[in-house]
Amino acid sequence: xxxxxxxxxxxxxxxxxxxxxxxxxxxxxxxxxxxxxxxxxxxxxxxxxxxxxxxxxxxxxxxxxxxxxxxxxxxxxxxxxxxxxxxxxxxxxxxxxxxxxxxxxxxxxxxxxxxxxxxxxxxxxxxxxxxxxxxxxxxxxxxxxxxxxxxxxxxxxxxxxxxxxxxxxxxxxxxxxxxxxxxxxxxxxxxxxxxxxxxxxxxxxxxxxxxxxxxxxxxxxxxxxxxxxxxxxxxxxxxxxxxxxxxxxxxxxxxxxxxxxxxxxxxxxxxxxxxxxxxxxxxxxxxxxxxxxxxxxxxxxxxxxxxxxxxxxxxxxxxxxxxxxxxxxxxxxxxxxxxxxxxxxxxxxxxxxxxxxxxxxxxxxxxxxxxxxxxxxxxxxxxxxxxxxxxxxxxxxxxxxxxxxxxxxxxxxxxxxxxxxxxxxxxxxxxxxxxxxxxxxxxxxxxxxxxxxxxxxxxxxxxxxxxxxxxxxxxxxxxxxxxxxxxxx
Amino acid sequence: xxxxxxxxxxxxxxxxxxxxxxxxxxxxxxxxxxxxxxxxxxxxxxxxxxxxxxxxxxxxxxxxxxxxxxxxxxxxxxxxxxxxxxxxxxxxxxxxxx
Numbered sequence: 001x002x003x004x005x006x007x008x009x010x011x012x013x014x015x016x017x018x019x020x021x022x023x024x025x026x027x028x029x030x031x032x033x034x035x036x037x038x039x040x041x042x043x044x045x046x047x048x049x050x051x052x053x054x055x056x057x058x059x060x061x062x063x064x065x066x067x068x069x070x071x072x073x074x075x076x077x078x079x080x081x082x083x084x085x086x087x088x089x090x091x092x093x094x095x096x097x098x099x100x101x102x103x104x105x106x107x108x109x110x111x112x113x114x115x116x117x118x119x120x121x122x123x124x125x126x127x128x129x130x131x132x133x134x135x136x137x138x139x140x141x142x143x144x145x146x147x148x149x150x151x152x153x154x155x156x157x158x159x160x161x162x163x164x165x166x167x168x169x170x171x172x173x174x175x176x177x178x179x180x181x182x183x184x185x186x187x188x189x190x191x192x193x194x195x196x197x198x199x200x201x202x203x204x205x206x207x208x209x210x211x212x213x214x215x216x217x218x219x220x221x222x223x224x225x226x227x228x229x230x231x232x233x234x235x236x237x238x239x240x241x242x243x244x245x246x247x248x249x250x251x252x253x254x255x256x257x258x259x260x261x262x263x264x265x266x267x268x269x270x271x272x273x274x275x276x277x278x279x280x281x282x283x284x285x286x287x288x289x290x291x292x293x294x295x296x297x298x299x300x301x302x303x304x305x306x307x308x309x310x311x312x313x314x315x316x317x318x319x320x321x322x323x324x325x326x327x328x329x330x331x332x333x334x335x336x337x338x339x340x341x342x343x344x345x346x347x348x349x350x351x352x353x354x355x356x357x358x359x360x361x362x363x364x365x366x367x368x369x370x371x372x373x374x375x376x377x378x379x380x381x382x383x384x385x386x387x388x389x390x391x392x393x394x395x396x397x398x399x400x401x402x403x404x405x406x407x408x409x410x411x412x413x414x415x416x417x418x419x420x421x422x423x424x425x426x427x428x429x430x431x432x433x434x435x436x437x438x439x440x441x442x443x444x445x446x447x448x449x450x451x452x453x454x455x456x457x458x459x460x461x462x463x464x465x466x467x468x469x470x471x472x473x474x475x476x477x478x479x480x481x482x483x484x485x486x487x488x489x
Numbered sequence: 490x491x492x493x494x495x496x497x498x499x500x501x502x503x504x505x506x507x508x509x510x511x512x513x514x515x516x517x518x519x520x521x522x523x524x525x526x527x528x529x530x531x532x533x534x535x536x537x538x539x540x541x542x543x544x545x546x547x548x549x550x551x552x553x554x555x556x557x558x559x560x561x562x563x564x565x566x567x568x569x570x571x572x573x574x575x576x577x578x579x580x581x582x583x584x585x586x587x
Contacts, residue, residue: 021578022576023543165512
């Protein structure tokens with residue numbers, strides 16, 4: 001659509017999407033499920049090709065884990081949603097008289113990040129189609145090729161099952177070339193779609209800028225927040241197991257998942273054992289000057305946030321960038337720190353295999369440090385604990401400000417749900433109001449439906465037997481009112 | 490499939506549809522309909538018995554409506570579920586649903 005103006009292009013996208021939404025509204029549950037199944041299978045079948053494309057195009061993360069992410073975005077998401085009712089009457093409670101009817105929302109704009117490009121595309125397409133909503137995919141500029149290909153594969157599979165035309169559209173399909181790509185135009189177009197009168201919802205997964213743009217567009221939006229995930233290792237934890245879980249999580253796709261652990265906080269009583277395990281499993285503890293060298297390369301000096309150059313890079317490469325020598329089997333760089341804050345850059349979120357490391361004398365002081373980390377850029381996101389004491393787990397959960405509290409699990413894979421727990425499988429993790437989001441939920445199909453409630457007549461028996469003239473009796477105290485209202489009930 | 494277009498005199502053509510107006514059916518019917526309405530002053534699409542319409546049918550309606558002056562195209566006998574499709578697409582008024 002090179003000859004079209006931004007407005008014409010956006011109007012056309014939304015016009016197509018609106019027609020698609022209209023046609024989609026006629027499909028029943030069976031037809032809808034058939035489409036979703038076909039799309040999931042096509043995406044799953046192409047998981048390896050898409051993973052390869054994603055790694056080659058973005059140069060972030062690694063191939064093996066990108067394959068796993070595509071499996072999460074297709075198979076695990078499908079497993080989570082396949083049996084859910086999303087069309088017409090989805091529940092009918094004769095006792096309360098409340099019947100729920102699911103209605104689609106209309107055209108959805110999906111903002112796709114560079115860190116999880118193909119898996120997030122597949123995930124959002126599946127939840128949109130399952131709820132009979134057309135979706136417009138807006139790719140991150142550095143992952144256009146793989147995102148467009150994922151969308152195309154899903155769209156072709158959907159059409160074969162008679163899905164409505166244009167139920168999946170994507171805004172770009174030419175691979176990013178920094179020399180020719182018009183970033184300003186890309187942002188202008190995305191903003192125009194976000195503010196379009198016919199758009200029903202934005203599901204924005206990405207950095208703070210795009211999430212804020214979504215929330216200020218005037219269109220309802222689900223966004224995400226940044227994470228700074230602390231993991232507390234209590235003295236009752238199994239040190240070897242806990243460290244193994246942290247490795248599974250933190251090295252996954254070279255640490256690109258925002259729910260991955262950012263800092264380990266260990267209770268002193270178990271610290272020696274934990275440190276030994278980290279060393280054994282591929283953790284390299286940086287000395288003071290090495291911490292400084294790593295700090296110097298992880299931050300973008302202009303913006304004061306993590307540098308894009310380190311995102312999703314392996315530990316060995318980061319060490320090399322910092323000019324430090326580490327053993328060849330190093331998987332995570334461990335940075336011993338004594339406090340949290342801007343003066344310690346490694347206490348912030350950095351999406352690569354670097355872990356801040358704190359040793360605290362007891363559970364209470366460890367918990368306090370976790371809170372500092374949580375409030376240092378990760379509010380509402382996720383927090384993790386390794387403990388075998390229920391009271392400590394509860395205390396941790398009550399103290400943390402996090403949508404997901406993961407217990408004895410790898411936090412990356414735990415937070416996305418489905419693999420290590422029964423959370424809904426999602427690649428868009430709500431961070432609640434403290435993360436500037438409307439929900440702490442893992443975004444899934446229930447967020448993409450308007451639920452209409454049919455309320456059948458069920459009169460409160462107490463009201464039927466109550467003398468309503470007492471409503472106007474000012475001498476009646478609230479306590480007396482309650483007594484009379486609940487009399488013989 | 491039963492799609493029938495009848496000229497009623499004074500340039501008025503009524504096209505009657507029924508069943509599922511899916512993509513294949515619309516593609517097959519498009520040429521016949523466009524020929525039948527050629528030169529008409531007034532076009533009526535009668536959707537009595539139509540239970541499903543695809544995007545291509547919405548497009549066909551749009552294309553047919555451009556053959557006559559505004560107000561001389563209308564769609565009649567629409568079931569509530571099909572009416573909802575036109576409403577969601579924002580086309581109910583433009584295509585003069587009666």
